[in-house]
Amino acid sequence: MNVEAILGELLTLLIMALALGMDAFSVGLGMGLIRLRARQILYIGITIGIFHIWMPLAGMLIGRVLSDTFGTIATLLGGGLLILLGVQMVFASFKKDEKPLITPVGFGLIVFALSVSLDSFSVGLSLGIYGAKTFLTVVIFGIVSMVLTWIGLLVGKRVQSWLGSYSEALGGSILLAFGIKLIFPF
Template structure:
């Protein structure tokens, strides 16, 4: 039972880290007058993408693990390190106005862009044999909730929180990458 609790906690932290991207962008998007129906639809769409992208990653990771064995484990750790560093560095760059309207293809593009990193993490989790259903529930649920929170807060405040949330998410992934490369 204790290993299961540890896995749920680790997956929840990873899901939180990955969802911070959606939260951050949701803050900015929430500053536009969105109806509650739009907010609901945006959160659900991002949650669905945060289920499918890691599922694809897990499938690819399991394949790589079967083909390359131990080397695949190091690749997974390096992927998390790179992804974490990229998120941290991106949080310090000045944002150009890259707003895409959250309707139709714009919503699909937005959902895909904030869930691409969950493919990479899914790849790593597939290599390490994480429980697929648990990953998908954690990633999809947390991404949906963080998106909704970001959109609602964005309706109330300015976007200064976004930079810090992306830095926090990147730091969490960085720590997991280090832990995978240097097991304690």
């Protein structure tokens, strides 16, 4: 393989990683609108990066064996989880006396990371069918999504200080809208 072909493949994977990571940025922006400490932001970014490694890896491995029917199912599940998180955040913003049902800590972080990375499972299915380089692909996807998540969370945190009590409702609305967009692409 010549240098131009390798650079072309790297550029293609980077563009795909940026496209997949933009959902992590958007959702990170929404989640950043709730009060998060720097350590939580670090863990959230790392967790989403890890999910963006193993979800496309699982997709690539399965994609080499099965059809891409599961891509649609993964997208619908991811959209449904984001809608659930978004609705929960909007309702929690109006009930300040209660703790949110799902927060980006522990199991809530796993649900959050899973909902953001399910679309990368679909992409992994396609890449597995076409025989893409597995290690390079998942490392690029993981690093790009981790960095974009951190950027989204930090921007969201900055905006949260400006919006005050409305920031959690706005963050929930962003997650809700993104979940609807995943289920009903328009």
